Amino acid sequence: MNREKRAEIFRRLRAENPHPTTELEYTTPFELLVAVILSAQATDVGVNKATRRLFPAASTPAAIAALGEAGLKEYIKTIGLFNSKAKNILETCRILLERHGGEVPRDRTSLEALPGVGRKTANVVLNTAFGEPTIAVDTHIFRVSNRTGIAPGKNPMEVEKRLLRRVPAEYRKDAHHWLILHGRYTCLARKPRCGSCIIEDLCEYRHKTSD
Structure with missing residues (x-):
């Protein structure tokens, strides 16, 4: 996946959800x-x-x-x-x-x-909690990174390193949340909802669905 395509993916994710955060409830x-x-x-x-x-x-x-x-x-x-x-x-x-x-x-x-x-x-x-531009690779991020072609890797550490290198700096702080939410609600494990995906035309997954 080229740099321009990755940048456009995160531009769209930001436009849809400008201030993403965790779904865990906390105050401190x-x-x-x-x-x-x-x-x-x-x-x-x-x-x-x-x-x-x-x-x-x-x-x-x-x-x-x-x-x-x-x-x-x-x-x-x-x-x-x-x-x-x-x-x-x-x-x-x-x-x-x-x-x-x-x-x-x-x-x-x-x-x-x-x-x-x-x-x-x-x-x-x-x-x-502290606003650092880190990316925690869970099962959702691992799946989305590999499936879309944003940052493929054989293990979470490999994916994390590639994301930190490839995600444009302006999107890096929020990339973690955008990718998790995308994997949780759109790019589902069993059957991705490609038909309702805002980055479907940019994604490099070969087995897209019509849902």
């Missing part, structure tokens, strides 16, 4: 961090249902730590892998309190040192 960087940890192998809808109960009761590292493991599990037990997620969140709270003054760090190394936080989660927090 810490709440976002917790929500993203909970979202692994879970839907944003399911996470939001749980955090709507959790955050009014405990929305800081100290408050969640005070709940203890059993207390935290009561709020997140509807989410997959909640046992391991509860342990990771409590350990993350301890580290934030002991090493970072209860604040979410703004650098990748410190974020990735937190339990339950890998590169993808760190990228989401850096991008969404």
